[in-house]
Amino acid sequence: METPKVSIVVPVYNVESYLEEALRSLQNQTLKEIEVLVINDGSKDSSLKIIQKFVENDTRFRVFDVANGGIGKAFNIGVENAKGEYVAEFESDDYAALNAYERLYDTAKQFDTDVVRCNWIEFSQEGEIIRDVLWEQPELYNKLIELSSTEMIVQVYPWNAIYRRETLINNGVKWDEEIKSYGDTGLFWKVNAAAKNVVFIKDALYYYRQDNPNSTVNNVGTKAGYLFDQFKLIRLSLIEQNNFSRFKKQFYEQMYEKYFWVVEKLTGFRDENISKVMAEIASDFKIALDEDKMSETDFSLTNEFQKIVASPEDYYKAYLKNKYKVSIVMPVHNSAMYLRKTLDNVLNQSLQDWELIVVENGSTDNSVAILEEYAKKEPRISYFSIGKSNPGFARNYGIEKARGRYLQFLDSDDQFENGLLQEAYYRIFDASADVLVFGMYEKSLNNTITDIPNALLQIGGRIKGQAISLSDVTPYLYDKMFLLDYVKQNSLRLLEQFVGEDAYFTYTALFSTDKIISLDKKLLTRIVRQNGLMSTYAKNYKDEFNLHISMLAWLKINVPERLEEYRLKISDTLYWFLFDMNRVSLDFKLKFYNELKQTYFDKLGLDKIVVFKYTDDLLLQERLKKVQDIRKYDYDTYQLIYPDFGESKTALIPDVTIQDKSGKIIYGQKPILGLNTVVDLFSIIIENRHTSNASAVIDFTYMGDNKKINHDVLLVSISISKDGDGILKPTVLQAEWEKGYDILRQNIYYTMVDNIFTVYAKYTERYAAVDYLARIITSRETEQQVSIVSHNQGYIQDAMYPLTVDMVKINQVES
Numbered sequence: 082m083e084t085p086k087v088s089i090v091v092p093v094y095n096v097e098s099y100l101e102e103a104l105r106s107l108q109n110q111t112l113k114e115i116e117v118l119v120i121n122d123g124s125k126d127s128s129l130k131i132i133q134k135f136v137e138n139d140t141r142f143r144v145f146d147v148a149n150g151g152i153g154k155a156f157n158i159g160v161e162n163a164k165g166e167y168v169a170e171f172e173s174d175d176y177a178a179l180n181a182y183e184r185l186y187d188t189a190k191q192f193d194t195d196v197v198r199c200n201w202i203e204f205s206q207e208g209e210i211i212r213d214v215l216w217e218q219p220e221l222y223n224k225l226i227e228l229s230s231t232e233m234i235v236q237v238y239p240w241n242a243i244y245r246r247e248t249l250i251n252n253g254v255k256w257d258e259e260i261k262s263y264g265d266t267g268l269f270w271k272v273n274a275a276a277k278n279v280v281f282i283k284d285a286l287y288y289y290r291q292d293n294p295n296s297t298v299n300n301v302g303t304k305a306g307y308l309f310d311q312f313k314l315i316r317l318s319l320i321e322q323n324n325f326s327r328f329k330k331q332f333y334e335q336m337y338e339k340y341f342w343v344v345e346k347l348t349g350f351r352d353e354n355i356s357k358v359m360a361e362i363a364s365d366f367k368i369a370l371d372e373d374k375m376s377e378t379d380f381s382l383t384n385e386f387q388k389i390v391a392s393p394e395d396y397y398k399a400y401l402k403n404k405y406k407v408s409i410v411m412p413v414h415n416s417a418m419y420l421r422k423t424l425d426n427v428l429n430q431s432l433q434d435w436e437l438i439v440v441e442n443g444s445t446d447n448s449v450a451i452l453e454e455y456a457k458k459e460p461r462i463s464y465f466s467i468g469k470s471n472p473g474f475a476r477n478y479g480i481e482k483a484r485g486r487y488l489q490f491l492d493s494d495d496q497f498e499n500g501l502l503q504e505a506y507y508r509i510f511d512a513s514a515d516v517l518v519f520g521m522y523e524k525s526l527n528n529t530i531t532d533i534p535n536a537l538l539q540i541g542g543r544i545k546g547q548a549i550s551l552s553d554v555t556p557y558l559y560d561k562m563f564l565l566d567y568v569k570q571n572s573l574r575l576l577e578q579f580v581g582e583d584a585y586f587t588y589t590a591l592f593s594t595d596k597i598i599s600l601d602k603k604l605l606t607r608i609v610r611q612n613g614l615m616s617t618y619a620k621n622y623k624d625e626f627n628l629h630i631s632m633l634a635w636l637k638i639n640v641p642e643r644l645e646e647y648r649l650k651i652s653d654t655l656y657w658f659l660f661d662m663n664r665v666s667l668d669f670k671l672k673f674y675n676e677l678k679q680t681y682f683d684k685l686g687l688d689k690i691v692v693f694k695y696t697d698d699l700l701l702q703e704r705l706k707k708v709q710d711i712r713k714y715d716y717d718t719y720q721l722i723y724p725d726f727g728e729s730k731t732a733l734i735p736d737v738t739i740q741d742k743s744g745k746i747i748y749g750q751k752p753i754l755g756l757n758t759v760v761d762l763f764s765i766i767i768e769n770r771h772t773s774n775a776s777a778v779i780d781f782t783y784m785g786d787n788k789k790i791n792h793d794v795l796l797v798s799i800s801i802s803k804d805g806d807g808i809l810k811p812t813v814l815q816a817e818w819e820k821g822y823d824i825l826r827q828n829i830y831y832t833m834v835d836n837i838f839t840v841y842a843k844y845t846e847r848y849a850a851v852d853y854l855a856r857i858i859t860s861r862e863t864e865q866q867v868s869i870v871s872h873n874q875g876y877i878q879d880a881m882y883p884l885t886v887d888m889v890k891i892n893q894v895e896s
Contacts, residue, residue, distance in 0.1 A: 083114065084164060084165070084166065085114055085115055085116040085141075085164055085165035085166070086112060086114040086115065086165060086166055086167065086182075086186050087112065087114075087115045087116075087165050087166070087167045087168070087169055087182050087185070087186055087243055088115070088116050088117075088118060088159070088163035088164060088165030088167070088168050088169070088246065089107055089115060089116070089117045089118065089168075089169045089170075089171050089182070090118050090120065090155075090156055090159030090160060090163065090168060090169065090170050090171065091103070091104070091107070091117060091118065091119045091120065091159075091171045091172075091173050092120045092122055092152045092155035092156055092159070092170075092172075092173065093119055093120060093121050093122060093124055093128050093132065093155075093173045094121075094122040094123065094124055094128070094149065094152075094155075094173075095124050095125060095126045095128060096124075096126075096128055096173045096174050096293075097124075097126040097127045097128050097131060098174075099173065099174035099175075099290065099293065100128055100131045100132070100173055100174075101131050102176055103171070103172075103173050103174060103175060103176050104117070104119070104131070104132070104135050104142075105176075106176035106177045106178075106179070107171065107177065108135065108139055108141075108142075109179055110177070110179060110180075110181065110182050110183065111179055111180045111183045112180075112182045112183035112186055115141060115165070115182060116141050116142075116143065116163070116164060116165060117135075117139075117141055117142045117143070118143050118145065118158075118159040118162055118163060119132045119135075119136075119142060119143065119144050119145070119173075120144075120145045120147060120155035120156075120158050120159050121144060121145065121146045121147065122147060122149050122150060122151070122152070122154075122155045123147065123148050123149030123150075128173075129144075129146060132144050143162070145158055145159070145162065150258065151258060151260075151261045151264075152256070152261070152262075152264060153255075153256035153257055153258040153259075153260060153261070153264045154256075154258045156170055156239075156256045156268075157255050157256055157258065160246070160249060160250075160255075163246055165246060166245070166246060167185075167186060167189060167243040167244060167245055167246060168243065168244050168245075168246045168249060169182065169185075169240070169242065169243045169244070170239040170240050170242075171240055172240050172289070172290075174290045174293045175240065175287065175288055175289055175290050176288045177286060177287055177288065178284075178285075178286040178287070178288070180286070181199070181286035181287060182243070184199070184282065184284055184286060185197045185199060185242070185243045185282070185286070186243065188223075188280055188282055189243060189245070189280070192225045192278075192280045194225060194245075194278045194279060194280045195244065195245045195248045195275075195276035195277055195278055195279065196242055196243070196244055196245070196248075196272060196276050196278070196279040196280070197242060197243050197279070197280050197281075197282065198214070198237055198241055198242040198279060198280070198281050198282070199241050199242070199281075199282050199283075199284050199285065199286040199287060200212055200213055200214060200241070200282075200283060200284065200285040200286070200287075201238075201241045201285055201286070201287040201288070201289050202285050202287070202288050202289065203289045203291050204288055204289070204290060204291065205290070205291040205292035206292055207292075207458055211285050212285070212289075213283070214237055214281065215281055215283075218233075219283075221233075221281060222281055222282060222283045223280065223281075223282060223283070224280065224281075225278050225279075225280055226278060226279050226280065226281070227277065227278050228273060228276055228277060228278055228279060229277065232330075232331065234273070234328070234331035234334075234335065237269065238265055238269075238289070239265045239268050239269065240287060240289070241286075241287045241289075244272060244276075245276075248275055248276055248277075249272075249275070251275075252271075252274075252275035254268070254271045254272055254275050255271075256268050257311065257314055259310075260307050260310060260311045260314070261304070261307055262304035262307040262308070263304070263307050263308040263311050263339075264307070264311060266308070266311050266312070266315065266335075266339065267311050267314055267315050267318075270315045270318070270319065270328070270332075271318065273328075274318075274319065274322055274324050274328075301343055301346040301347055301350070301352075305343050305347070305354070305358055306361075308339060308340070308343060309361050309365065312336050312339070312365065313365075315332065316332065319332065325373075329373060329375070329378065330378060330379070330380055333369050333373075333375060333380065333382065333386075334382065336365065336369075337382050337385070337386075340362050340365075343358065344358065344359070344362075344397075344400070345404075348400075348401070348404065348484075349460035349461070350460075351463060351482075355397065356393075356394065356397075359389075359393035359394065359396070359397050360393055362389060362393065363389050363390050363393040366386040366389050366390050367390045369386055370383075370386055370387065370390060401484040401485065402485060402486040403434075403486075404434065404485075405434060405435060405436040405461075405484055405485030405486070406432065406434040406435065406485060406486050406487065406502075406506050406510075407432065407434070407435045407436075407485050407486070407487045407488070407489050407502050407505075407506055407562070408435070408436050408438060408483035408484060408485035408487070408488050408489070408565060409427065409435055409436065409437045409438065409489050409490075409491055409502075410438050410440070410476055410479030410480060410482075410483060410488065410489070410490050410491075411423075411437060411438070411439050411440070411479070411490075411491050411492065411493055412439075412440050412441075412442060412472050412475035412476055412479070412492070412493065413439055413440065413441045413442070413444060413448050413452065413464075413493045414441070414442050414443060414444055414448070414472075414475075415444045415445060415446045415448060415880075416444070416446075416448050416493035416494055417444075417446040417447050417448045417451060417879035417880040417881075418446075418494075418760075418873075418877070418879060418880070418881060418882070419493065419494035420448055420451050420452075420493055420494075420879070421451060421878075421879065423491075423492075423493050423494060423495070423496075424437075424451070424455050424462070426496065426497060426499075427491075428459065429499050430499055430500075430501065430502045430503065431499055431500050431502070431503045432500075432502040432503035432506055435461060435485070435502055436461050436462075436463065436483075436484065436485055437461060437462045437463070438463055438464075438465070438479045438482045438483060439452055439456075439462065439463070439464035439465070439479075439493075440464070440465050440467060440475040440476070440478050440479045440482075441464055441465065441466045441467070442466075442467050442468065442469060442470040442471070442472075442474070442475045443468055443469030443470060446754075446879070446880030446881075447754050447879050447880045448880075449464075449466060451879060452464040463482065465478065465482065471577060471578055471579045471582070472575075472579060472582055472583075473575040473576050473577040473578050473579075473582030473583075474575075474577040476490060476558075476575050476582070476583075476586075477574050477575055477577065480568060480569070480574070483565055484565075485565060486510075486564070486565060487505075487506060487509060487510075487562050487563065487564055487565060488562065488563040488564070488565045488568055489501075489502065489505065489559075489562050489563075490558040490559050490561075490583075491559055491605075492559060492607075494608055494610065495559065495605060495606060495607055495608050496524075496605070496606040496608065497604060497605040497606065498603075498604045498605070500604070501604040501605060504519070504600060504602060504604060505517055505519055505562045505600065505604065506562070508598060508600045509562050509564070509598060512543070512596075512598040513596065514543070514564070514596045514597060514598040515563065515564045515567040515590075515594040515596040515597065516561055516562070516563055516564070516567075516590055516591060516594060516596070516597045516598070517561060517562040517563075517597075517598050517599070517600060518535065518537045518538065518554070518560065518561050518597065518598075518599045518600070519538070519560055519561070519562075519599070519600040519601075519602055519603075519604050519605075520532075520533070520535060520538055520560065520600070520601060520602055520603040520604065521533050521535075521555075521557070521559070521560040521603060521604065521605040521606065521607060522603055522605070522606040522607070523606070523607045523609060524606050524607070524608050524609065525609050525733060526609055526610070526733050526764070526766075526837065526870070527733055527734070527735060527736050527739060527764070527766050527868055527870050528736070528739050528741075528870045528871075529734075529736045529739070530606065532603070533555060533560070533607075535553070535554065535555055535560070536550070536552075536553035536554075537549065537553055537554060537597075537599045538599050538600070538601040539599075539601065540599055541599075542598075543595070543596065543597065543598060544597035544598065544599065545595040545597070546591045546592045546593060546594050546595060546597060547592065547595070547640065549591055549592070549597070551588075551646060551647065551650045552650070554587070554588075554591060555587075556581075556583060556584035556587050556588070557583060557587065557607070558583040558586060558587060559605055559607065560604075560605060561587065561590075563590060567590075567594065567596075568590070571590075571593055573586055573589060573590050573593070574586065576624075576627065576628060576631055578621065578624040578627060578628075579620075579621040579624055580618060580621045580622075580624040580625060580628075581624050581625050581627070581628035582624070582628075584628055584632075585628055585631055585632060585635075588632060589632075589635055589639075592636075592639065592640055592643070593639070618658075619669045622669075622673055625654070625658070626681050626684075626685070629647075629651045629654075629685055630684055630685065632647060633647065633648070633685070633686070644686075645689065645690060645691065645694065648685065648686055648687060648689060648690045649690050649692060649696070649701075649705065651685055651687065652687060652690060652704065652705045652708040652709070653701065653704055653705075655677065655687075655708050656704040656705075656707060656708050658673070659673070659674065659707075659708075659726060660707070660723075660725060660726060667808070671716055674711065674716050674719070675716065677711060678711050678712065682711065682712055687708060687709060687712075688709060688712060690705060690709070692705045707723060707726075710722070710723075733766060733769070733835070733836065733837060734768065734769075735766040735767060735768060735836075735866055735867055735868040736868050737866060737867065737868055738868075739868045739869070739870055740858075740868060740869055741763060741869055741870055741871035742854060742855040742858070742869055743852075743853065743854045743855070744762060744763060744852070744853055744871045744873075744874050745850060745851070745852040745853075745874065745875070746760055746762065746842065746850065746851055746873055746874065746875065746876075746877055747848065747849070747850045747875065747876045747877065748844055748845065748846065748847055748848065748849050748850070748877060749847065749848070749876045749877055749878035750844065750847060750877065750878060750879065750880065750881075751847060752846070752847065754879070754880045755844030755845075755846075755847070755880075755881070756844065757843075757844075757883060757884045758843070758844050758880060758881040758882060758883055758884060759830060759841040759842060759843045759844070759881055759882055759883075759884050759888065760841065760842055760844075760872075760873050760877060760881045760882070761839055761840070761841050761872040761873060761882070762840045762841060762842055762851070762853060762871070762872060762873065763839070763840055763853065763855075763869055763870060763871050763872060764837050764838060764839040764840075764869070764870045764872065765777060765797065765799065765837075765838040765839075765858065765867065765868075765869050766836060766837050766838075766867070766868050766869075766870060767799065767800075767801065767836050767838075767860070767866065767867050768801070768836060768866045769801060769809060769835055769836035770801060770809070771801065771802055771803050771809065772800070772801070772802065773800065773801040773836065773860075773866065774798070774799065774800035774801070774860055774861050775797075775798075775799055775800075775838075775858065775859070775860050775867045776797065776798045776799075776857070776858070776859055776860070776861070777795075777796075777797040777798075777855055777857060777858040777859075777869075778794060778795075778796060778797075778855070778856050778857040778858075779794065779795040779796075779797065779853055779854065779855045779856070779858075780792070780793075780794055780795075780853065780854040780855075780856055781793050781794070781795055781825055781829070781851065781852070781853050782850075782851070782852040782853075783822070783824050783825055783828075783845075783849070783850070783851055783852075784849065784850040784851075784852070785824070785845070785846065785849045786846055786847065786848040786849055791822040791824050791825060793818050793819055793820045793821070793822050793825050794818070794819040794820070795816070795817070795818060795819075795829070795840075795853075795891065796815055796816075796817050796818075796819065796895060797813075797815060797816055797838065798813075798814040798815035799811065799812065799813055799814065799833065799838045800812050800814060801836055811833045811834070811835060811836060811838075812833075813831070813833050813838065813889075816831055816889075816891045816893065817891070817893045817894060817895045818891065818893070818894050818895065819894075819895055820894070821894030824845070825891075826890070826891065826892040826894070827843075827890070827892065828842060828843040828845055829841070829842055829843070829890075829891045830842075830843065830884070830888040830889060830890050830891060831888070831889050831891055832887055832888055832889065839872075840853075840891075841882075841888055843884060844881065855869055
């Protein structure tokens with residue numbers, strides 16, 4: 082073969098997954114007068130075999146099988162053995178456009194230049210990004226740039242270029258072999274000092290892979306030391322060549338850029354070596370200031386260098402607060418059904434300077450798999466699996482991991498506006514406040530959306546915590562944003578329990594500052610679910626008592642004048658639990674009553690409340706009297722005096738404007754995720770009073786994966802009536818199929834809880850679908866008071882709810 086126009090040097094080390102594609106893109110180049118020097122740098126996989134196939138079939142390919150010495154040594158071997166007029170470096174997991182080297186070579190000959198560089202495309206499974214190196218100076222494309230007369234330094238990689246081989250050889254340009262990573266930075270400076278000129282072309286001709294797990298970009302923590310060593314060598318080399326004065330400003334600009342690229346990567350990985358890295362950076366910047374007199378140079382980064390040298394730790398803290406304006410803490414436990422939607426909601430926030438700290442505690446569904454998927458493609462998402470725990474512990478764990486300026490708590494199944502973080506951040510930041518309170522909605526089980534009242538929203542200026550009435554503030558976390566320094570400096574923490582853990586944090590945070598501000602906008606919707614934590618009160622009721630005991634202890638030390646007011650709030654909460662709470666059985670209320678009377682009444686000091694000092698509200702006074710009377714009577718006597726005690730009262734009133742009469746779900750899960758799980762399709766809700774009833778005729782269609790369609794009709798009749806003791810009882814009078822296809826009889830279930838009849842579909846197989854249509858839904862009463870509420874629609878790809886013993890299989894057929 083005649084003298085090659087371009088010699089392409091390909092260092093190879095354990096890249097069998099990508100190597101054939103890479104070499105094939107070189108073999109098929111439109112420029113045929115090339116040679117490909119493949120340096121197998123001690124690969125332990127099948128890379129050498131792949132190389133040998135190309136060598137056997139194409140005389141332009143040569144292989145050098147050497148002991149592992151690193152990319153620098155491999156590149157130098159290639160250049161020493163190259164015969165071409167120009168030389169290129171090529172990464173063995175990338176590929177080139179078919180006309181790449183023809184375009185680069187023709188440009189080199191047109192301008193008779195030492196170096197030609199092109200743009201490139203960064204690619205991964207997530208997509209492609211075109212990198213435009215001269216986006217600020219596009220007029221310089223396709224022009225000969227004399228390096229001796231320009232201060233322009235464009236940081237580029239070694240692989241998006243060709244170099245005149247004679248220039249490299251005559252100037253002794255070599256890759257620093259002791260630098261196992263980031264050696265391309267040193268090569269760049271050597272080429273820049275040796276070459277007379279360069280041409281940039283706008284074409285994106287090189288494809289740079291981003292998802293090789295073994296590449297430097299994905300292993301920053303173990304290789305950062307090489308970057309520091311490389312810059313020390315570059316500095317010494319430029320000094321020896323008498324080029325340092327010429328390039329000093331650009332050298333330190335690039336050093337800052339490269340060093341903080343490493344800092345950014347380590348921050349995303351939460352690398353524990355970050356403090357050592359910052360100390361190393363400060364050491365190099367001290368040389369810049371003291372020895373190289375950068376403070377006497379027209380250097381825009383002098384102030385940054387000085388701050389880093391003065392205190393690398395403080396500088397990094399400030400860096401984090403600017404990088405992450407908001408740290409979001411989100412506990413996750415078996416949230417797979419809603420988790421993707423919630424994570425996408427965070428990703429779509431108009432404010433993008435955030436970090437999301439997800440604390441997963443003992444999920445048995447595929448929540449962890451979803452978190453791994455999102456964290457892999459989004460560096461701002463970190464997740465920590467801490468094992469089985471409670472929401473309070475999980476959120477406290479998240480606080481410790483938070484690094485931003487402000488702190489926002491979110492739940493993994495709620496909905497929030499795309500502008501939540503931006504609106505909240507700029508309001509609290511502009512006001513220099515410790516706590517921001519904003520508005521929220523609540524979506525109930527019947528899909529009714531309610532505005533949660535909050536008197537603080539009407540106050541325009543600063544609010545003092547001591548002046549806040551307990552009746553004016555919600556106990557929730559997620560309708561507030563907190564200054565993270567304020568939280569950490571005051572050691573604010575949640576109670577480590579399942580219920581009431583957030584109220585303790587909220588009240589202590591509000592009462593401890595005079596810097597509270599409000600934003601009268603509804604930014605979040607809290608979703609009430611049948612299987613939410615509030616449904617676990619019967620199991621976790623002692624958490625409620627612990628909340629109040631903990632708050633009384635805190636108030637006694639910090640705000641003793643508010644003790645009696647808080648006791649009044651306790652009594653109101655207990656009244657709700659005893660008289661209005663509908664998530665527990667009457668048997669449990671008996672247990673709760675006796676434990677309150679015998680153990681907690683004295684601990685909470687409920688007999689010390691003098692209601693008239695705090696309110697003239699007759700209803701509140703009556704509620705307090707009922708609670709205080711617990712001390713006087715046994716359970717049976719108390720029930721005679723107050724007949725409404727223990728009566729099942731539901732806050733779930735049917736919203737007749739909501740009639741979701743049709744829906745369809747498709748199982749997208751693999752069988753391992755779907756086994757023995759169900760999805761709630763819809764609920765029929767009637768009034769919870771004597772004689773309430775409803776009847777429905779509902780079409781069901783089951784479509785298996787490439788199977789015959791099954792269509793049947795479900796007949797439903799439900800009612801509410803009083804039993805012999807006057808207690809309201811729900812009854813399912815009928816739940817039967819017209820035809821009774823086995824696939825429906827075995828996989829459709831219901832529950833009847835109070836006045837809510839819910840239908841579930843059990844997982845059958847991937848890509849099967851269940852479709853329903855309520856043709857008739859009516860009541861025997863004169864006025865229809867029935868709603869039908871859809872719970873899930875569309876393609877479901879994640880784990881659903883486990884099948885439980887309280888779910889009744891609908892396997893009866895109409896006789």
